Amino acid sequence: MRNISLCTLTALLLTLFSSGAIAAESEPQKAVLVTGANSGIGRNIAYRLAAEGYFVYAGARSKDDIKELSSIRNMQGVRLDVTVQSDIDSAVERVKADGRGLYAVVNNAGVVVVGLLAETDESELDFLFDVNVYGPYRMVKAFAPLLIESKGRVVNISSMAGIMSPPAYGVYSMSKHAIEAFTDTLAYELGTVGVGVSAIEPGPFNSNAAASVCERRLKQDHDASQSLMPALAAELDEICNATAKYPEPDAVADVVLQVLRSDKPKARYLAPSDPQQAEFIARNIVQQLAELRSGHYYSFSREELIDMLDDALTAE
Ligand SMILES: NC(=O)c1ccc[n+]([C@@H]2O[C@H](COP(=O)([O-])OP(=O)(O)OC[C@H]3O[C@@H](n4cnc5c(N)ncnc54)[C@H](OP(=O)(O)O)[C@@H]3O)[C@@H](O)[C@H]2O)c1
Structure with missing residues (x-):
């Protein structure tokens, strides 16, 4: 009886091995770092990747957010302001010390400013480019050796505003166009050492971005009647009264997973939140x-x- 059950067990194990079920389970867990993982699109990506079995280093700036993210299975919150080089250096050391390596960086952290280009203060450009453009640049520079070692991936969360440039979002579009150029050159360069680099262009999704941009704009004292373009400035004042509702960014996380699982990821992927946006971009x-x-x-x-x-x- 004992022999029979041992045989049965052996046969079962052989079946599992030959079907790949056990081999797949024993594959080392891939680690991915997501910046701006406490909110909106970044949070959705981080939670989704952790649920799919990746180990996620979830970048955030506040202690409470880091604590909350660290309580999730397969996730470790890390203090990471992408404008602070010492935060980035500490994150590199942390990842190295953990010994998992790093398969991918998802450059998601981003900010938005609105305003008419001819009237936008230069400090607004500095603020936005520091996060949206220099942030990914600093991250890639710091993590490139680990990514090359793993023949991994860089995923840049760009925007449809990286392809077209609507009024009032000029500075934001400039930053996302820069991310498109950053992605293309990086894809050629890091491609020579086995790292795939992709940009994702989301349409509008539910996040904290609208609230942040309005809070920032309302702090500044704008008087539309004094603008060089008063009609447009008045329209801009209405942006913060908009009540449009957008879907949760699950579609963006879907595309990130697609990039991570692809042997040969494309340089860019659209992630629209409705079919009209896809047609508009095309x-x-x-x-x-x-x-x-x-x-x-x-x-x-x-x-x-x-x-x-x-x-x-x-x-x-
Ligand atoms: N939502 C959309 O419709 C949409 C569409 C296209 C593209 N995107 C892009 O998606 C990305 C995420 O935006 P979101 O819409 O999800 O907005 P969000 O909810 O406001 O999230 C932005 C994230 O970036 C973080 N962040 C801001 N400044 C940072 C810094 N200096 N260092 C590190 N993290 C920083 C924020 O952290 P704190 O909470 O600490 O500020 C937050 O986690 C951005 O790159 C955005 O351009 C969004």
């Missing part, structure tokens, strides 16, 4: 192509343009 890019097709020395025909599009679709 039309915007096609419009740029149409503008650049002619009006210069080496213009090309509609047929040549369509051939180029077919080539690009084939290469995808």
Whole structure:
């Protein structure tokens, strides 16, 4: 009887090994660092990755947030202000000391400012670029050796504003266009040593961003009637009265997972929150192509343009 049950057990184990069930379980847990993980999109990504079995270093700035994030299974809160080099250096040391390595950095932390470009104070640009552009740059510089060691991933949370530039969000769009350039060059450079680099372009999702931007704007004393563009300035004042509701950013976390699981991630992924946004972005890019097709020395025909599009679709 004892022999029979041992045989049965052996057969069961062999079946599990050959089906890959045990092999998959024993794969080392991949670690991912997410910046700005206490709120909105970053929080959604961090919780989702932890639930999917990744070990998440969840960057946050307040003690309470770090404590809360650390209480989640597969998650460790880390103090991380992306404008403070000593925070970044400590995070690198922490990750190294833990000995898990690091498979990916998700550069999510970001801020928004609104205002008309010709009237925006330079300090607003400094504030926003310090977080949205220099932040990811500092993070990649600091974590590149660990990412190269793991042949890992950099995921930059950009925005649809990295592709088009609406009025009032000029400074924000400038920063996200910079992230697009950062992603493209980094993808070439780190690609040579096995690291995949991607940008994700979310549409509007529920987060704390709208409240933060309004709080910042309302602190400043704007008088639309004194603006160089009074009609536009008056419209801008209404931004903070908007009551539009957006979905939770689950779709962004889906795309992050897709990038982490892909052997060959693309340079950019759209994460719209409705189908109109997807079409709007595609039309915007096609419009740029149409503008650049002619009006210069080496213009090309509609047929040549369509051939180029077919080539690009084939290469995808
Ligand atoms: N929500 C959208 O509709 C949308 C659309 C497209 C792109 N995005 C992008 O998604 C990212 C996340 O934004 P969100 O919408 O989720 O906004 P959010 O809820 O306001 O979250 C922003 C996060 O960034 C953190 N952060 C701000 N300054 C930081 C700094 N100096 N160092 C480290 N962390 C900092 C915030 O931490 P604190 O709480 O401590 O301030 C917070 O965790 C941003 O890059 C944003 O541009 C958002």
